[in-house]
Amino acid sequence: MTQASTPVTTPPERSAFQTWLRLLWADKLAFFATLFLLFVLACAIFGPILMEDIATKQNLRGRNAAPFDLSQGFMLILGGDQLGRPLLARLIVAAQNTVAVAAGAVVMAMLIGSALGLIAGYSRGRMAELIPRLADVIMSFPSLLLAVIVLYMLDPSVGNIILVLAITRIPIYLRTTRAEVLEVRERMFVQAATVMGAPTPRIIFRHILPMILPTLLTIATLDFSFVMLAESSLSFLGIGIQPPEITWGLMVAQGRPYLTSAWWLSFWPGLAIILTTLSLNLLSNWMRVALDPQQRWRLEIGGRKNG
Incomplete structure (x- = not known):
């Protein structure tokens, strides 16, 4: 008599989304x-559609209204500005310009x-010397x-601010990419592709770029917070985005004369900037570990314990 063997069941494979989650x-x-x-991104996309009229509607009875007072409606829960406009609605609407400027500058610079x-790192001619001098x-x-x-x-329009901030951040990506390419191009798989006669564009975009892309994405996530702070600084100095457009930095600047009597005018947009910057730094630190195969095991062990 042979004992029936029980079939071995293998756990179902997780999708890429489930793995990253x-x-x-x-x-x-x-x-x-x-x-x-994600909440900030949702505010940037849908905020102006839903609350632009509320954010621009003046109510002099609610001028510099104190926060957490629901006597004048829920929209004034964070208080009102110097013209009685609800700060909650203005924060949500201002997220669009703040995120748009930072994202546009980071994407363009990257x-x-x-x-x-890539050109400076892979080229061995005159371009390899001239491009770093530009940085x-x-x-x-x-x-x-x-x-x-x-x-x-x-x-000081949105387009000009994005262009200026992008130009100032180009050297970060240029130097990082060049340093990574100089190291990757000497590896065996790149040398093998070169010996086999693979064209230069294929070597760069098929073999080199995927190796350095995780580093660039990590830097871009961290650089997003820097650009957002730079835009806020320009708006605070009065040379950034001008009214009637609005950003978090401009809201901080508009509340500066009322710091002693209505601190909440600058506090809430300043808090939004701090929380967004902190969140970007935390996400950048996670990406640095998750995209590195030599360090990803730390997260995998933590995921098994939590699971």
Whole structure:
């Protein structure tokens, strides 16, 4: 008599989304930071559609209304500004310009800087010497001072602010990409592709770029917070986005004359900037570990314990 063998059941394979979600859940701070950033992104997308009229409607009876007073309606729960406009609605609407400027500057700087870095790192000719000098010229000027000088001469519109902030951040991506390419191009798989006669664009975009992309994404996440702080600083100095447009930095600047009598005018937008910047830093730290195969095991062990 032979005993019937029980079939071995293998656990179902997780999808890529489930795997990344499990890794994110392993780092609780990064998980809640991601939730907050998704909330900010939702406010940036849908906020102006839903609350633009409420954010611009004046109510002099609610001028500098104190927070947490529901006698004048729920929208004034965070207080009112100097014209009685609800701060809650204005915070939600201002998220669009704040996120748009930061995202536009980071994406533009990453695309231009990474492209120049790929050329400078893989090329062995004159371009490998000229392109790094371009980064040296840009970095010779303090980024905020350069933005102040340019915006003082140009119209401080959203497009000009994105362009100026992108130019100041290009050297970060250029130097990082060049340094990564100089190391990756000497590896065996790149040398093998070269010997087999693979064209240069295929080697760069198929073999080199996927290796350095995680580093660039981590830097972009961290750089997003820096650009947002730079935009807030320009708006605070009065050379950023001008009314009737609004950003969190501009709201802080508009509340500066009332710091002693109505502190909440600058406190809430300042808190939004701090929380968004902190969340981006936490997410960047998680991405640095999750995208590194040599360190990802820490998150995988934490995910198994939590699961």
